[in-house]
């Protein structure tokens with residue numbers, strides 16, 4: 001008998017270590033409800049994840065087995081489960097966050113003492129970080145190497161008769177949250193991906209930044225797969241394999257569009273790679289600066305940013321999307337992060353922690369990796385990149401459809417005035433939308449202050 005330890009891989013399909021375990025023997029699937037670990041994610045993601053555990057348990061029951069749920073520390077509970085089911089081996093998928101790696105190490109030690117063998121395999125990413133160099137100066141060099149490594153295709157699900165005929169009497173509690181969550185589980189993930197492959201993937205490169213489209217019909221612009229990937233409710237090989245099949249069946253512009261989707265997945269891979277080799281990524285600047293970055297301690301500005309009341313319409317729409325949906329489209333995600341760390345000069349760690357609390361798709365590697373990239377403390381090849389929130393809106397939402405979806409105070413204001421809002425006179429703003437805030441920082445002063453601050457940190461001034 002073998003145990004399979006489910007962590008952030010809440011699925012039976014395309015699950016590398018589960019399938020490997022079931023090839024050699026009967027398998028008892030186990031999930032350990034570990035409140036210490038769950039406390040490190042935000043309440044919305046926790047609820048989504050736990051609902052995913054329940055869906056997984058239902059799936060095992062359909063297959064004539066069950067998901068054994070234990071509460072407590074994984075090392076103790078897995079040793080006890082191995083003893084109870086007479087298991088001689090434990091399989092699990094490797095995870096890269098330091099806390100998870102430490103936990104995996106202590107599980108291995110505890111099981112070793114109990115004479116239970118452990119096997120862990122790469123599942124979370126298409127290319128295991130160990131197959132690549134330990135560091136790359138930027139994404140394109142990472143991508144060049146990563147692209148060359150052959151990708152594994154989706155693995156077959158385990159044969160149902162390899163899943164042990166067990167019955168679990170425990171499940172997990174699913175707390176209520178303040179927003180409507182996406183439907184959890186593999187079926188919902190699959191349905192969403194099918195919809196995207198039917199309507200969005202063929203134009204992905206051309207329309208991914210089309211914010212009005214993203215607000216109106218999300219999966220026509222982007223896939224919205226991030227919550228499912230973050231919880232492991234669908235396997236990365238399944239997405240890659242399907243996108244590759246579609247890619248090989250089309251030509252010209254369509255092929256270029258589909259390929260861009262595969263390319264975007266490589267950013268996720270790079271973030272795991274970064275985390276693997278730099279466990280301090282969530283805490284310390286990736287780049288070493290000769291001088292300290294002089295972050296500003298401006299609590300009022302930070303609070304206004306969190307509430308979506310900065311007087312910068314695209315920033316506020318992004319922050320209100322976060323509050324309402326636990327998700328932000330990638331374009332405004334970059335704009336809000338840049339605004340906080342550049343125009344307001346608030347430390348990226350504060351913004352990243354707020355995202356951790358609010359996102360349903362929070363991914364330890366991608367959240368911190370992207371915050372660092374946007375704050376110019378990470379792997380961006382440009383020394384100081386500052387997104388201008390006004391020109392970003394002019395380029396991606398000039399009709400203000402995205403902004404007015406999330407900022408109702410501006411619904412009666414002509415679109416060109418919304419785009420120019422931070423540069424209008426105070427009187428004009430009062431007249432157009434007295435309920436909507438004035439900008440909390442001057443657009444040019446904020447930009448120039450950020451430029452000077454980063455140049456000082458880089459030793460260029």
Ligand SMILES: Cc1cc2nc3c(=O)[nH]c(=O)nc-3n(C[C@H](O)[C@H](O)[C@H](O)COP(=O)(O)OP(=O)(O)OC[C@H]3O[C@@H](n4cnc5c(N)ncnc54)[C@H](O)[C@@H]3O)c2cc1C
Nearest residue numbers: 222223224225226264267268330334337362363366367370
């Ligand atoms: C400040 C900041 C914080 C972020 N935090 C997270 C996070 O916690 N979790 C998360 O999954 N993504 C994060 N991202 C990356 C990106 O914004 C989301 O992956 C994307 O918006 C998810 O929407 P989607 O699934 O519709 O993406 P699509 O456009 O459909 O892209 C497909 C998939 O590619 C991957 N991907 C695309 N862009 C990136 C990227 N820049 N970095 C990593 N993966 C990428 C994701 O897995 C995504 O689901 C962050 C970006 C920024 C700028």
